[in-house]
Amino acid sequence: MSDLERRLVEIVRADPDLMTVLTDVRDLNLPDWRLFSGAVYQSVWNALTGRPAGYGVKDFDLGYFDPDTSWDTEDGIIRRVAAAFEPPLRDRVEVRNQARVPLWFPQKFGEPYPPIHGTDEALERFVAPCFAVAVRLEADDGVSVAAPFGLEDVFALTIQPNPNRPLAKDWDRIIDRARTRWPELTVVGVD
Template identity: 60%
Template structure:
């Protein structure tokens, strides 16, 4: 982690006990091509920057993995396996999704087209705002791999900017939800 913002992000993530438990458990489960992303990553940063408890506002921990088996049964087996690995309350907060399956249900749920993904990192390029497009994985040697296709500047500036590569219907709703919890955040067009 030579980049100062990446190092800073790593320090914030490591200081967030619930998130670190999720990362350790996910690593131990050895899911294929896994990442924890979205609110589990950006919310501790927003909290750190605004002086809140690091777990303030965390509704869930998004755990994505990529398995070419796109059957519902295969994903359901992984969801059950992950649930067994966590104790309450984390069990109810960890949301697991096979990123290879997202295109099968996304359009029906969000009324937007969604082409198939190539891997879990590819999912980050589809997030509504650049500040959410950050994923982390805890490696076997305890290093953190951090992926941020749009960089970390918006995240550390508390800036909500629409995804520059994929317009979404949900940006205004997402931004309003974030501003309600972190009024210090700013929305950029």
């Protein structure tokens, strides 16, 4: 485990809501699951900028991978996950089968999304490397980290476009929302 991974794990472990979500989801035994996106990278930004745990975190994005792409199966998982939490977390944990994303992504975002083979592969398609960070609480209580682009951007408070995909159509909105909460952020790679 790298120094940045160790630091990320320390930050995750220090956030009571993150640990509650990770512990409760682990107990559900979902296939190939990860907690990713804002709840993870924003926790790092909070730690680095001296903001309290949970500041700016709107929800907890939970991905899992099940080759059964039927809506009924995913809906059953969504309901099962919701039942595992009390309010207010119940309303903030959003779960999606990553195998189903190619079914709705092109219509919603207007760009292709070829099939993937696992949850970690989805991270490679996030709009920015600093957003492509995920964690999972393992059976031995270790926290595993997935970050296909590394953790340097997250810890440098830097946002740059994912070099492997087109610039997100709502890039400016994404940047404006992030800078409103964390004005310390640096944006690079966009003219």
